[in-house]
Amino acid sequence: MLTQNQLAGLLERQQQPAYRATQILDWIYKKRASSWDEMSNLPESLREILAEQYPLRPLKHTLTKGSADTTRKFLLELADKRYVETVLIPASPALYGEKSDRHTLCVSSQVGCAYGCKFCASGLDGFSRNLTAAEIVSQIILVEELSGEKVNNLVFMGMGEPLANFSNLCEALEIITAEWGLQIGARRITISTSGLVPQIKKLADFPRQIRLAISLHGPDDETRDKIMPVNRKFPVDELFEALRTWNLKKNQKITLEYILIDGVNAEPEHAYILAKRAASLKAKVNLIPYNTVDGLEWKRPSDTACLRFKNILSKAGVSATLRLEKGHDIDAACGQLRLKKEKEKL
Numbered sequence: 545m546l547t548q549n550q551l552a553g554l555l556e557r558q559q560q561p562a563y564r565a566t567q568i569l570d571w572i573y574k575k576r577a578s579s580w581d582e583m584s585n586l587p588e589s590l591r592e593i594l595a596e597q598y599p600l601r602p603l604k605h606t607l608t609k610g611s612a613d614t615t616r617k618f619l620l621e622l623a624d625k626r627y628v629e630t631v632l633i634p635a636s637p638a639l640y641g642e643k644s645d646r647h648t649l650c651v652s653s654q655v656g657c658a659y660g661c662k663f664c665a666s667g668l669d670g671f672s673r674n675l676t677a678a679e680i681v682s683q684i685i686l687v688e689e690l691s692g693e694k695v696n697n698l699v700f701m702g703m704g705e706p707l708a709n710f711s712n713l714c715e716a717l718e719i720i721t722a723e724w725g726l727q728i729g730a731r732r733i734t735i736s737t738s739g740l741v742p743q744i745k746k747l748a749d750f751p752r753q754i755r756l757a758i759s760l761h762g763p764d765d766e767t768r769d770k771i772m773p774v775n776r777k778f779p780v781d782e783l784f785e786a787l788r789t790w791n792l793k794k795n796q797k798i799t800l801e802y803i804l805i806d807g808v809n810a811e812p813e814h815a816y817i818l819a820k821r822a823a824s825l826k827a828k829v830n831l832i833p834y835n836t837v838d839g840l841e842w843k844r845p846s847d848t849a850c851l852r853f854k855n856i857l858s859k860a861g862v863s864a865t866l867r868l869e870k871g872h873d874i875d876a877a878c879g880q881l882r883l884k885k886e887k888e889k890l
């Protein structure tokens with residue numbers, strides 16, 4: 545997978561005319577060629593050089609869980625026999641009276657994760673490596689091939705901390721949003737982060753209107769420290785200062801993700817602090833009742849407690865969503881399917 549600039553440099557080194565770049569980009573991203581041999585208008589010698597250096601399908605499909613009308617989880621094998629997973633969320637039926645035409649793909653950005661958020665299975669086995677831009681983009685291309693559906697909404701909420709893989713993320717975003725690339729609108733792309741302050745400020749300068757979601761899960765340091773180890777490095781006040789910088793540069797509402805965990809962060813006093821913080825940013829809040837993860841001991845609060853929490857936010861004028869349906873059926877928390885597969889290998 546290549547960007548326009550990388551391709552231009554490569555063609556120059558091979559003393560090839562510049563128009564070859566347009567031909568090749570067209571084959572890769574529009575015609576979705578799966579091998580360099582298919583590119584019949586390129587000289588054979590050039591195809592051989594490219595095939596040696598740039599595999600067009602760096603991921604191999606291993607397993608799908610779920611069905612066409614539910615969330616589908618794809619387990620994909622990398623060239624070094626590691627695994628990542630990608631989740632396709634179908635267009636939702638009439639939701640609040642409005643039918644959504646979105647086919648959302650949740651992509652991974654790393655193998656494993658070093659950040660160890662306490663609710664998440666991805667961190668249980670630690671961090672292995674960053675995904676390359678090609679491996680990130682290939683998740684979209686492969687899932688579109690497997691499902692026959694066009695992905696038109698993208699969330700970086702799969703395995704890994706996308707902002708810890710910053711340069712590959714930006715390269716992938718360039719390919720995903722470009723006219724010559726996958727042409728997914730920047731406003732339909734959400735980067736979700738545990739809160740890496742320097743990278744949030746840097747990403748605010750990315751020249752497209754991408755969206756940002758923060759895994760907040762605690763409105764103050766005392767609560768957030770229990771859930772997000774990253775908070776010790778970048779405490780809540782510093783994080784919100786970075787989010788204000790984001791707001792100044794981007795014309796998109798930030799989303800604060802908040803998993804409700806019984807006895808940890810779901811009391812009314814947490815809701816009051818969260819309401820104040822969210823209002824200061826004009827941010828939306830997405831409330832997610834906790835899903836049980838094998839090996840972790842936390843519990844989901846009662847539906848009544850979840851609704852009470854949401855009502856406190858709504859009364860304070862904060863836009864908040866709460867989905868009470870459960871997602872246990874296909875290991876919906878990130879990283880779980882891949883962990884099972886890794887354990888089978890042992």
Ligand code: SF4
Pocket residue numbers: 657658659660661664665666667702703704705737738759878
């Ligand atoms: S929630 Fe994200 S940043 Fe936190 S451990 Fe899981 S993958 Fe890593």
